[in-house]
Amino acid sequence: MLAKAIKRSRIVRFLIDLRLTVVCLALLFVLTFLGTVHQYSFGLYSAQKEYFESFFTLVGGLLPLPGAQLVLWVLFVNLVAATIYRFSYKAKRVGILIIHGGLFALFFGMFFTQYFAQESFLELAEGEGRNVSTDYFHWELAVWDADAATRRVAAVDLADLEATGSVRIEEYEIELALERVYHNAEAYMTQAEAGERERLNSSGIGLFQELRVSSDPQENFPGVLATVSGAGARVPLILYSRDLAPTSFLLGERRLSASLRRKAYQMPLTVTLQDFRAEFYPNSDVPASFESDVLVTAPGSDRTVRISMNSPFRFEGYTFYQASYRIDATGSEWSTLAVVENRSRLVPYIGTGILGLGLAVHFTQVLAKRTRREGARNAA
Template sequence: MATPLKKTLNFLASYGFGASLLILLLALTFLGTLQQTQHGIYEVQKRYFESFVVVHWLGPLPLPLPGAYLLLGLLFINILLGGIVRAPKSWRRPGMLIAHGGILFMVFAGFVTYHFSTNGHMTLYEGEQSNEYQSFYEWEIIIAEMDGEGREFVIPERDFDHLRGGRSGVFHVEALPFELQVRGFQRNCAPRAAPDGLGGAVDGVMLAALPKDPTAERNIAGAYATVLPKGGGAPVDGVLWGLARAPWTVQVGGRTYAIDLRHRRWRVPFTITLDRFVRELHPRTGIPASFMSIVTLTQHGASRKVEIKMNEPLRHEGYTFFQASWGPQNAGPNTPLFSQFAVVNNPADQWPLYSCIVVTIGLLIHFTQRLLRHLRAEQRRRTP
């Protein structure tokens, strides 16, 4: 009699379970794609494809569904158990094993990309240089020492994203003479003059919630913050907003600190200088026919010139710089231009390509063997 463990393993490795997962993934892709028209790609990706559970609304009826993250995790287990561990291993059919291994590698590449990749943009005017890129969507709160060692203490969005409604969080580090309390985080908001006597407003300013824009990069986040001096001084309230003209500055213990809410930034271990941006427009239109950036990459004192064109990115030290955009769009002949690079740091950047190659090899071996077997059988059949 089969033990419960064996029954569970049999179920997880079964064709039926695998087929159910694929059908659910298909349904999720279909429903998520439809939702993109209303909620935008970023929001839908978070809700449908990066989640364990999603509630899809069929009119007024809620339909709970497993999210793509959960489904792909289960699919990995299904293929691992059914396609590799339990599959008959024989030199007669290595193709299927190789192909299943390739699919597993593809799912694993998705896992690594989701958890370990970063992407954003670096925007430079001609002559400018930078060694950091910033996210299109994610936010961070930084506390910068203005007259100290020039350090920045960074609170990533994942640490304060949940501080909405009545929730608040206190962030601390030994090197700072104060703690920072954050509350009332909003994904899309704008500062407004607060009505007299409104609780929670700071210096007569409140953050008014705005509906989330389907184009995620248009949403401007905001939060309320309070500096709590460790020595017991009076707390200082402030408002943080993603499009503020300047950071919020506070003085604690005779030193000045700048606190800012801004798009998440990451450093690259080299410097990119935009030497020249070249664009060609279709005649009598503002539509670009082609554009490219000539940049200087500097690292460890050595420099080299690189051309970054559409479909010809710069790849260096695990970072990929794509030519993404440029501006100002209404630039005249002598207007300085800026170039925008989409920057991706993904350890699994090329893994989907490798996995496709592995799957192709596996299928080629499998179908070649099948063909040869078929031909041999035909030959035997015709031989009297």
């Protein structure tokens, strides 16, 4: 009774309407096309922010459209509603039903990845080991005790700090205040202007020149003017994202280090690059393959792993991929591994499997039906 009433309600009738599906598919089509063209001028990151991960977008700054996220959510609700109220659950429709079940899995995988997966990278020189990976886009201000035997780092996300202006770090009993952020800057050695206190920097930087912020966030190198206060003293700092070394200073009795660095993520294991090899096709600089031998150290485990193109290494929801490499001026080889933490990575696989199964069932059903029909006609 109630179910029927719900089914007749206007909102449900709207949500299960096939025309809503058509409108959403059309919008998604338009957004995908616009986003793809947008990439040509503004890069992938910008296209993702404007079209694919947004709820609303202004095309060319003029035409307002729902973003792909909104459309996908509506489409998802539409699918859920149709599953409950519209689909006919008959044996002959089972193929179509399985196909839409596969879509469910794909939607889940997509939303889960969107909101919970973490992508970062790890750049290692031969012989180097790390247990933190670094973010592609985000920066953080990190402070630690310069003299302590084990480094305990207190870090604040630059974007958060920019929003709040200052933050208190209890561990070192200091206050970190942000005075100015240059989102993309060039650094100069020039001394501070008259009347201004000299700011500390390990590389001798004294001045930033603001640069245009690139649409590709990997091309932006920020700098900050910040003040650390605590133990009755104030230390003005100038920190650059390309500083060669952290800046150390005395605050009361304690010597602290600070640096502006890519946001770091703790990993449950340490990865040490033992050997990197790149093979090239004969007489050319086209790489035929590249691979890294790494030593993986985790509590209770210690082994060598080979990571190469198309053959990643997986560990507890983390996956390590051979992404690229470089050879620096001194001739040492650096290997870049992409690190992805995604606990739902198998969901799209399952969705693909279900969808394939559904299509197979559907086609078999259609074929069987045709054969039956033709058989009946021949008999007649």
